[in-house]
Each structure stands twice: as structure tokens, then as C-alpha cells.
Amino acid sequence: MSLQRLLGAFGVIWGIIGIGWLLIGAVVRLSGIAMEIFAEPLNAYHWVALVFMVAFMGYSEGYRGFQLNFAPRFAARLLYLMRNPKPLHVLLAPLFCMGFFYSTRLRIISSMVLTVAIIILIIAVQYLQQPWRGILDFGVVVGLSWGILSVLYFSAAALLSDQFNHSAELPESANS
Numbered sequence: 001m002s003l004q005r006l007l008g009a010f011g012v013i014w015g016i017i018g019i020g021w022l023l024i025g026a027v028v029r030l031s032g033i034a035m036e037i038f039a040e041p042l043n044a045y046h047w048v049a050l051v052f053m054v055a056f057m058g059y060s061e062g063y064r065g066f067q068l069n070f071a072p073r074f075a076a077r078l079l080y081l082m083r084n085p086k087p088l089h090v091l092l093a094p095l096f097c098m099g100f101f102y103s104t105r106l107r108i109i110s111s112m113v114l115t116v117a118i119i120i121l122i123i124a125v126q127y128l129q130q131p132w133r134g135i136l137d138f139g140v141v142v143g144l145s146w147g148i149l150s151v152l153y154f155s156a157a158a159l160l161s162d163q164f165n166h167s168a169e170l171p172e173s174a175n176s
Contacts, residue, residue, distance in 0.1 A: 011090035018094025037134030057139030062146025071150035072166035
């Protein structure tokens, strides 16, 4: 195996492990908090809020955010990394695949703004009392779980098929 192919394979593995560690770690941490809601008596409006939050986060975060946007782009960037491994891109493969650098200007700005917004929301939600925090976290767990499955599906599709027609949002694609 050539050094180029070995570097590309390492980038793919590191990219998947990095995003997996981030997403699975969040699901594990939030699942415990989410499950605490069942230790308390819930009123009808709590159940309505829980069902709404699960449906809303499943659709907005899981389907729209991950399945339609993040996962196909992540997989396309993973495929690009495998075929065009550069040492810095491989070293920072999870960040590269998430679009934090070597991307279109809009993608880099969007990735940064979304990350800051998520951090602010994480900090704000920590101040909520149960069952409201658990209700929100339950929805997030559903969305992130959908996201994990989407990332795995699209990554496999990108790496195992001959045709993968999703944009990696590379800087050179903005000029064409």
C-alpha cells in the first residue's frame, strides 16, 4: 500500500472516529439526564411537550440537519480526504470533514456560527430544571441518534459506491 493510500485510509478512520466520539459521547451524556424525567410524575402537558420535542428534534435536527445536510457533506469530504490526503487535512480529519477549514467561505462561517450557537444552547439548557431539561435533552438524543445513523449510512455510501453525488463544499467548487 502506498503512503498516499495509507494516509487517506488513516484520514477516513480518524474522521469517522472523531465525529463518532463527539456524537456518541453527547448521546450517552444526555441520555442519562433525559431518562431522569421518568423518575418524576409527569402531567399531561409534560407528555405533550415530550412528544412535540421528540418529533421536532427528529425532524429539524435529525432529518433536515443531519440527513439532508451534514451527513452527505461529511461523507463527501471524507471521500475527498481519502482520494486527496494532505497531512494537515488528515491530522485534523474530524474538523476537515465537518467543514471548519478548506471549504467555501459560507460553509466555514456557517460551521462556526452553528458551533457557537450550539455551545450557547448547551450552557442555557443546563439552567433548566427537570422535567423540562430532560424533555429537551430527550429530543436532542433523538436528533443526534438520527444523525449518527445518517453519518454512518452516507459515509458507507460514499466509500463503497462508484457514484456519490453530494457536494463536499470545497473552495475550488465555489469558483466553478
